[in-house]
Amino acid sequence: MIARRELLAGAAAVGALAAAPAAFASESPWGLGVENAPVDGYAPAAMRRVHGRAPSGLEGSLYRNGPGWFRYGSSSTGHWFDGDGFIQRFAIADGQARHSGKFADTLKRRIEQQRQEIVFPGFGTRGVRGAPVQSPDDINAANTSVMIAGGELWALWEGGSPTRMNPETLDTIGIRPFREDLAAMPFTAHPKVEPNGRIWNIGAYGQRVIIWRLAANGVLEDAQVIDVGSRSYLHDWAVTERHLIIPLQPWVHDRMTAPMVDGYTWHGDQPFRILVLDKNDYSNRRTYELPAMFYFHTGDAWEDSDGTIRFDLCASPNAHFVTEQARTMLQQDSGETPSAELALAVLHPDGRAELQRSGIHGEFPQTDRRRQGLARDLVVIANDREVSTLGLMNWRTGASDSYSFGAGQMVQEHLFVPKPGASGERESWLVGVTLNERERATEVHVFDAASISDGPVVIWRSRYAAPLGFHGTWRGA
Amino acid sequence: MYRSIIAALVLATAVVPTARAQDASGALTVQLSGLEPQGAVMIQIFASETAYAAGQAASAQRVVVDGATEEARFEGLAPGQYAVRLFHDVNGDGRFNTNPFGIPTEPFAFSNNARGTFGPASWSQAAFALNAGENTQAIAVGGGQ
Numbered sequence: 362m363i364a365r366r367e368l369l370a371g372a373a374a375v376g377a378l379a380a381a382p383a384a385f386a387s388e389s390p391w392g393l394g395v396e397n398a399p400v401d402g403y404a405p406a407a408m409r410r411v412h413g414r415a416p417s418g419l420e421g422s423l424y425r426n427g428p429g430w431f432r433y434g435s436s437s438t439g440h441w442f443d444g445d446g447f448i449q450r451f452a453i454a455d456g457q458a459r460h461s462g463k464f465a466d467t468l469k470r471r472i473e474q475q476r477q478e479i480v481f482p483g484f485g486t487r488g489v490r491g492a493p494v495q496s497p498d499d500i501n502a503a504n505t506s507v508m509i510a511g512g513e514l515w516a517l518w519e520g521g522s523p524t525r526m527n528p529e530t531l532d533t534i535g536i537r538p539f540r541e542d543l544a545a546m547p548f549t550a551h552p553k554v555e556p557n558g559r560i561w562n563i564g565a566y567g568q569r570v571i572i573w574r575l576a577a578n579g580v581l582e583d584a585q586v587i588d589v590g591s592r593s594y595l596h597d598w599a600v601t602e603r604h605l606i607i608p609l610q611p612w613v614h615d616r617m618t619a620p621m622v623d624g625y626t627w628h629g630d631q632p633f634r635i636l637v638l639d640k641n642d643y644s645n646r647r648t649y650e651l652p653a654m655f656y657f658h659t660g661d662a663w664e665d666s667d668g669t670i671r672f673d674l675c676a677s678p679n680a681h682f683v684t685e686q687a688r689t690m691l692q693q694d695s696g697e698t699p700s701a702e703l704a705l706a707v708l709h710p711d712g713r714a715e716l717q718r719s720g721i722h723g724e725f726p727q728t729d730r731r732r733q734g735l736a737r738d739l740v741v742i743a744n745d746r747e748v749s750t751l752g753l754m755n756w757r758t759g760a761s762d763s764y765s766f767g768a769g770q771m772v773q774e775h776l777f778v779p780k781p782g783a784s785g786e787r788e789s790w791l792v793g794v795t796l797n798e799r800e801r802a803t804e805v806h807v808f809d810a811a812s813i814s815d816g817p818v819v820i821w822r823s824r825y826a827a828p829l830g831f832h833g834t835w836r837g838a
Numbered sequence: 839m840y841r842s843i844i845a846a847l848v849l850a851t852a853v854v855p856t857a858r859a860q861d862a863s864g865a866l867t868v869q870l871s872g873l874e875p876q877g878a879v880m881i882q883i884f885a886s887e888t889a890y891a892a893g894q895a896a897s898a899q900r901v902v903v904d905g906a907t908e909e910a911r912f913e914g915l916a917p918g919q920y921a922v923r924l925f926h927d928v929n930g931d932g933r934f935n936t937n938p939f940g941i942p943t944e945p946f947a948f949s950n951n952a953r954g955t956f957g958p959a960s961w962s963q964a965a966f967a968l969n970a971g972e973n974t975q976a977i978a979v980g981g982g983q
Contacts, residue, residue, distance in 0.1 A: 482955070491963070493953030496941055542935065544943040566939040586938045 391690040394771055394796055394829035398429040398447050400474070402463035402531070408451070408805065408821035415456035415819050416790065418781040419807065420838035423451040423792055424507045424528070425774075426516055427830025429464060431691055436478040439620055440485020441687040445470045446504030446516050446524070448531050449827055451794070451805050454838060458805055458821040465503035465516045465524045466533035484520075485622040485688055496545045497521040498536055505550035506832035510560065510579030517550040519564070519596060528836065539573070539581040546571050546584075550832060551658075553600040555733055563607065565595040567614070570607065572643065587643050589636055594625060594680075599662035599672040601734045605643075606662055606672055608706075609634040611653045612680045622688075627680050629653045635708060637670065649714035651706065655680045660703075660726035660740040661733055670708040673740045673756070675701035675724050676716070700724060700746040705756055721752040721761050725774035725832065729786045739786045739810065743772045743793065745829075751775055751791070753813050764813045769799040776835050777810065787811040790818075796829060803827040862970040866912040868922060869976040870901070878902045879979065880934075881910050881924040887961040890921050921964035922949035926979050945980030 429447020431438050438444055446465040451458055464470060469481050472493075481500045482488030494500055503516035503524035513534065515523035522545060525534040538544035547564025554560050558577025563570050568591055574583040589607060592614040599606040611628040618624045632650040639645035660673030682698040703719040703726065723742030738757040744750045749766040766772050775793030777786070791808040803826055806817040868881055882895035889896065899910045903926065925934045925946040935943045949966055952959035966975065 488955075491953075492955050494955045495946065495953060538943075541929070542943060543937055545941045546937050546939060569939065571938065 391771075391829070393798055393801065393826055395428075395431055395441060395444070395691055396826075396828060397431060398462060398464070398828055400430075400464075402447070403449070403461050403825050403827070405450075405452075405459050405461040406824055408458040408460050408823050410457075410819065411804075411822045412820035413807075413818045415453065415458075416780075416807065416809075419778065419790060419792075420454055421778070422453070422528075422836050422838075423776065423794070423805065423833055424509075424514060424836065425449045425451070425794060425830040425833035426465075426503075426505060426507045427828060427832075428502070428504045429462075429828045429830075430470070433473070433477045433479060437691060438479055438483065438486045439688060439691070440483065440622060441690055442504070442683075443483035443486040443502060444504060444828070445473075446502050446518070447828060447830070448507060448514070448516055448526065449803075449830065450528075450531060451821075453805075460803065460805075460823040460825060460827075461531065462825070462827060463531035465526065466535075467501055467503050467524060468498070469500055469502060482619055483621070485620045487620050497547065498545045501536070504831070507834050508552055508554075508560075509834060509836050510575070510577075513579065515579075517548065517552070519549045520547050521545055523548055539575070539584070543571075543581075543584055548573060549596065549598070551597040553598075553661075553733055554730065555600075556731060556735070561600050561605065563595070563598055563605075565589075565593075568592045570595070572605065572638075585643060587638075591634065593634075594683075597656070597658045597674075599659045600640075601662045601664045601670060603640055603664065604662075604670060605638040605640055606659075606670065607636040607638070608656065608659070608674070609636060610655055612655055612683075622684060625680070625684070627655075627684075629679065635706065635714065637708065647712070649708045649712065651714050651716050654678065654716075655683075656701070657683075658724060658726055661728040661737070663732075663734060663736045665736070668710040671705055671756075673703060673705050673726055673728075673754075675726055675742065676704045676718075677701045698746070700744050703740065703742050703752070703754055717756075719754050719761065721754060721763065722746075723750070723752050727774060727776050727791075729777040729779070729789060731779060731784075732786070737786055739777075741775055741777070741791055741810075741813075743774055745771045745773065749795070751793070751808065751813055753791075753810065762813050764808065764816055766795060769797065770804075771796040771798065771829060773830055774832055775806070775808070776833060778835050778837075792835065794827075794830065794833075796826065797822070801826045862917065863913070864915045864917050864968045864970050864973055866915060866920070866922075866968060866973045866975065868910045868912070868924075869974060870908045870910070870924075870979055871906065871976065872978045872980050873903050873906050873908060873926065874928060874980070875903055875905050877926060877928040877930040879908060879910075879924050879926050881922060883912055883915075884921045884923070885916070885918060887919075887965070890923075890961045890964075896920075915968055917968055917970050919965045920949070920968045921961055921966070922975055922977065923947070923958065923964065924977070924979070947977050947979045949975045949977065951976075951978055 428444025430445035449462040501521040514528035552562040560575040593609040611631040662672035723744035884890040948959040952963035
């Protein structure tokens with residue numbers, strides 16, 4: 362494996378990074394991606410088209426969320442995942458792109474800005490002694506993903522409520538419970554939206570999980586709590602037309618300690634369990650087992666006519682990234698962890714489970730969201746570690762396609778955006794963001810899903826170098 | 839993690855009579871602010887760390903909430919260390935409501951405006967000296983900080 366640092370050093374040696382700041386070599390390779398964004402965010406500004414032409418018909422906004430504030434002087438969050446949610450918008454219209462960004466105005470951020478220090482405990486942050494926390498929403502960082510519902514933009518975390526925002530101005534509206542008795546319940550950053558608009562999500566607390574079902578307009582239809590029998594770390598899940606799929610990995614919260622991440626233990630001798638529930642009757646369930654592995658993200662799921670369930674996920678041998686590297690990268694001392702491998706979990710009707718590995722590595726898997734829960738071929742992943750590449754896997758043919766961004770680009774999640782009037786998966790654009798370290802600028806790249814190895818059809822470069830983000834959503838014009 | 843505070847607050851009317859009221863007694867006015875004008879606030883006062891831990895209130899009151907601010911007055915208290923805890927029974931069902939995972943869904947607060955970390959404020963955070971004569975605790979209820 363090529364370490365990110367070595368790759369950069371190699372690139373610098375051949376002159377590609379000659380213009381990089383001198384301090385770069387001694388900093389974390391992630392340095393530019395984990396610096397504080399400006400306190401007031403980014404005012405909307407035109408991006409410069411630096412390659413290609415905007416494809417006709419690409420109109421809409423890419424919204425992205427991710428941690429964007431990490432430190433006040435020497436007072437630092439203890440983990441990448443605990444930075445304040447910074448929401449960015451890349452609005453594409455009339456062949457041009459504009460970039461803006463704003464922090465979610467959370468209670469946590471208001472108090473920490475006032476005190477100019479990291480106050481609250483988080484996933485990997487201890488917080489100050491006696492930090493005032495009366496509800497999970499008091500420490501809600503609103504920093505993981507975004508979705509559109511009921512005309513609002515929701516900034517999602519996983520331990521508490523969505524934070525409602527104005528999708529035009531990115532101003533924060535606030536937290537409003539789905540129902541008063543369900544205030545402060547967890548709502549993961551990975552809701553699943555059926556083609557008809559219905560929204561499913563889960564939230565975990567110990568070994569209990571709430572299953573949310575919302576109408577397309579974001580109004581609660583149903584919420585039920587089930588016991589899944591394991592305190593596994595639960596970040597993402599999957600949904601087919603008929604079933605809910607809850608992976609229960611052997612990274613288990615078995616100690617109450619601070620910070621929370623220290624309470625998890627890797628049980629490599631235990632299986633990776635997959636709980637499958639009937640959408641219409643949560644008591645009707647099956648459990649499948651695969652060998653131990655760690656995952657953050659699934660792609661999406663579908664089932665064959667014989668009942669075989671398939672879902673893609675990015676599998677790692679263990680939890681090293683979340684327990685080690687996502688901490689040290691903030692302290693400018695990055696360990697190296699290989700990226701996850703894209704795989705397809707196959708759950709057979711006879712109870713057997715198998716994992717089909719793709720051989721391509723990366724994270725942030727994305728599929729054509731029009732096919733949520735339905736049979737499809739493609740999944741795209743971004744590799745921001747060893748080599749910055751975008752990889753597209755076709756599970757039906759077994760073929761993969763990829764594009765390498767070369768040194769000095771950190772590639773982030775890319776989303777399927779349907780071409781107007783087209784219905785095929787390949788008749789989509791892949792729209793995503795990179796952080797160009799050489800230019801110290803965030804870029805939007807647009808690929809044609811039919812041929813990503815041909816490279817981007819258009820690149821817009823921002824005047825801002827935004828912190829790395831996690832997940833986004835696309836809202837068509 | 840919230841079990842202890844729930845157990846402590848659900849029985850807001852459980853009172854251990856205080857026999858210590860003397861001539862040089864003190865009075866405590868609890869000034870409440872930041873209230874949604876509905877329901878009632880259930881207030882307990884405690885006269886020792888042991889009683890606080892055991893939920894044995896020296897006195898308790900229920901104050902109907904008509905405005906953003908309300909007051910409660912406790913009289914005949916022996917001077918000494920006290921702590922106040924309260925919750926706002928917003929929906930008026932007489933209970934301290936929680937969500938299915940046990941997280942409080944109604945505002946709660948303590949004397950000194952103390953706040954615990956994932957639970958009730960400790961005695962040392964909430965305790966204050968009550969002197970003979972008039973005493974006041976101003977407590978902001980709900981709405982964060």
